[in-house]
Amino acid sequence: MFSYWENKHFFHCDLAVVGSGFVGLSTAIHYKKKHPKARVLVLERGVFPNGASTKNAGFACFGSLTEILDDFWQMTQDEVLDLVEKRYNGLLQIRKNFGDKALSFKHNNGFELLDEQLISAVDQMEDVNKLLKKIFKDDVFSKVKKPEKLGFSDQIKVIIKNKFEGELDPGKYMDSLWEMAEKLGIRILTGISVHEITEDEGRILAESNSGKESMEFVANKIAICTNAFTKKLWPQSELVPGRGLILLSKPLNFEIPWKGVFHMDKGYVYFRKVDGRLLLGGARNKDFEGEKSTEFKVNPKIKSHLEKLASEVIFPGKEIQWEMEWTGIMAFGPKKTPLIQQVGKKTFAAVRLGGMGVAIGWELGRELSGLLHKM
Ligand SMILES: Cc1cc2nc3c(=O)[nH]c(=O)nc-3n(C[C@H](O)[C@H](O)[C@H](O)COP(=O)(O)OP(=O)(O)OC[C@H]3O[C@@H](n4cnc5c(N)ncnc54)[C@H](O)[C@@H]3O)c2cc1C
Structure with missing residues (x-):
């Protein structure tokens, strides 16, 4: 039950x-910066964002060598280069807007571990470097000279360094976004699940998570930014959810002989050092079908694969x-490019960021804000 004041002031925007x-x-x-009075x-729906951004x-990556090579099978050369450029520019933009300290950004480089099966990627490294020179003005990938010094198992034959990658703290990135939103006077309401949108009229039906209160918001414009959960609001959207698992170790009682962000298995597996611990995640490719899920559950098959990689490789x-x-x-789709589309007279959506939303989320928001401005 809402009061006159609540009805008068809180449900229109x-x-x-x-x-x-x-x-x-x-x-x-981006929208509020352009329209300060809006x-x-x-x-x-979550107390915190409850999808991928704080999970x-x-x-701070834009594609390992084998991921980029893989992309050439599914996308044109221009599309691949455009996506790499967008991701890299996205990283530069968030660093410029929030600052490395606020994001805990560290430029510790990226590395890809290649085993016997993937080693042939090295033969194409120079060609990929040549293509990427238009964007980076320098070679991106190089072979690590003494890979054995990093202490990985001898299954790892070659390590490729990417000197433009880094790492950040997603919680601090979210904190920076909250702080900026608050300063600009953006109102964030949490614990509210939207269950229906009338795209042409700007009506939003929602309920509080306790399920006790139903409410209707009316907006001049609506932006759907629900990524993997979008089908509920926009059933025709072309996307498939993909779950990702992360394991975090206890503080390790030995010195870790490396730093930076590490990719394996064509980018499906990733690990880094966090506060003296091992953060290890991914391996969705070990059960693609099982991981096409929006349920926050741990797949035991994937967990045991990751645990084995930790102690064996x-x-x-x-x-x-x-x-x-x-x-x-x-959220994934037929291509790795995000899906940004008008879905009604008053509604746009920007979703399907795949596994690199740290890099492209900010710039995708800028693009969507621009489209909403013109609508
Ligand atoms: C395990 C894992 C590791 C990853 N690692 C990296 C990485 O290292 N680097 C990288 O660049 N990217 C990484 N990603 C991908 C990156 O996190 C995502 O691409 C990015 O966070 C997507 O942002 P988003 O805002 O589109 O979606 P989300 O962060 O999922 O935000 C969507 C929001 O919508 C809310 N929502 C959904 N439905 C409703 C509804 N009906 N009503 C109200 N609210 C709703 C959700 O609660 C959620 O908060 C990783 C993802 C995962 C899962």
Whole structure:
């Protein structure tokens, strides 16, 4: 039951953004900067964002050598280069807007471990470097001279360094977005699940998570930024959810002989050092079908694969004690390019960021805000 004042003041806005992950908040911020007087409301079902933005690994990455080579099978050369450029520019933009300290950004480079099966990628490294020179003005990939010094198992034959990658703390990135949204006067309401949108009229039907209160918001414009959960609001959207698992070890009682962000198995597996612990995640490719899910559950098959990699390949012969595990949900489609589309007279959507939303979320929000401005 709402009061006269609540009904009068809280349910109307110029822009309503559904979803408060990287894309939702970035959209709200870019729009509000351009329209300081607009009432911008963000509706989020979780207490915190509850999708991928605060569940991810914090890789500030744009594609390892084998991922980029793989992309050439599914996309044109121009599409691949355009996506790499967008991701890299996205990283530069968030660093410029929030600052490395606020993001805990560290430029520790990226590395890809190649086993016997993937080693042939090295033969194409120079060609890929040549193509990427247009963007980076320098070679991106190079072979690590003494890979054995990093202590991985001898299954790892070659390590490729990417000197433009880094790492950040996703919680601090989210904090920076919250702070900016608050300064600009954006209202974020949490614990509210949207269950229906009338795209042409700007009506949003929602309920509080307790299920006790139903409500209707009316907006001049709506932005759907619900990524993997979009089908509920826009059933025709072309996307498939993809769950990702992360394991975090207890603090390790030995020195880790490397730093930076590490990719394996064509980018499906990733690991880095966090506060003296091993953060290890991915391996969705070990059960693609099982991981096409929006449920935050741990797949035991994937967990045991990751645990095995930790004690056999990353720290051979060492027993790793695990402290935490969690999952997040991403969205994928036929191509790796995000889906940004008008879905009604008053509604746009920007979703399907795949596994690299740290890099492109901010710029996708800028693009969506621009489209909403013109609508
Ligand atoms: C395990 C894992 C590791 C990853 N690692 C990396 C990495 O290292 N580097 C990288 O660049 N990317 C990584 N990613 C991908 C990256 O996190 C995502 O691409 C990015 O966070 C997507 O942002 P988003 O705002 O589109 O979606 P989300 O963060 O999922 O935000 C969508 C929001 O919408 C809300 N929502 C959904 N439905 C409703 C509804 N009906 N009503 C109200 N609210 C709703 C959700 O609660 C959620 O908060 C990883 C992802 C996962 C899962």
